[in-house]
Amino acid sequence: MAKKQQLGYKEIEERLRIIKDNHVPAEEIGYHILYSFGKGERDIARYKEGKGILKTFEGLLIKGLFCFKSTTTLHLSEELESLKADNQVLKALPKIIAVSDGKTILAYDLREKDTYENKVDRLYCDFAFFYPLMDVERVHYVEESPADIKAAEKLAKLHDELRAYNEFNSDNDLHDLNIFITRLLFCP
Structure with a gap:
């Protein structure tokens, strides 16, 4: 297996912009997300050949990493909920479960119990949810002032x-x- 690349946010943004610029089909979006977060072209080719994935799963399921399935617009939420309860998916313990119809993407972080929704062509602008695919986990603040945490969270959401x-x-x-x-942070 090829070594996973560590990419900066600019490189991730550029790779995700390919999805917007090329109108990638729904069934290919999962592969593009993996590529955007450091998987090499060789790994992607192996996954497409059925190597390194669970072959019995209808979609893309990589143990301990990622689960993706394309579906119709009407069944996006239903399919995500189905995958969250699927024994095969739960046994594989992916970090992120995602579904897409080619226009919208819904995702769920199994560890954080958090949900994400965005338009596929806007994914390059808002991709931090998928950082666990690069082994970058969310930071949990300890022993901080509740007011500082609340202010930082609000500014991060605004950003x-x-x-x-x-x-x-x-x-x-x-x-x-x-x-x-920064200026907002230091306003009196």
Whole structure:
């Protein structure tokens, strides 16, 4: 098996932008997500050949990592709930379970018990939910002031929302956003 690459957020963003720019079919989105979070082209080719995945699963199921299934728009929520309760999926313990119809993606983090929903063509703007695919787990703050935690969470949500609904096409745009968030943090 090829070594998993450690990518920065810019590289992840560029790789996820391929999904938007090329209108990737629903059944291929899972592979593109894996590629975007560090899996090599060789690994992706192996998965497509049925190697390194659970062959009896209808979709993409990689033990300890990822579960993905394409479905119709009407059955997105129903399919996600079905996968969350599926014994085969639970036994494989993927970090993330995801479903897509090619336009929308729904995902669930088994460890954090958290749900994610976004338009597929906006995934490149809001992808932190999928960091566990790179073995980057969420940080849980200990011994911090509740007010500090609440303020940091609100600013992080504001930052994520601004990125999710606005185009930031250059380094300067992102730098300006970060300056704005910093200034908000230090407002009296």
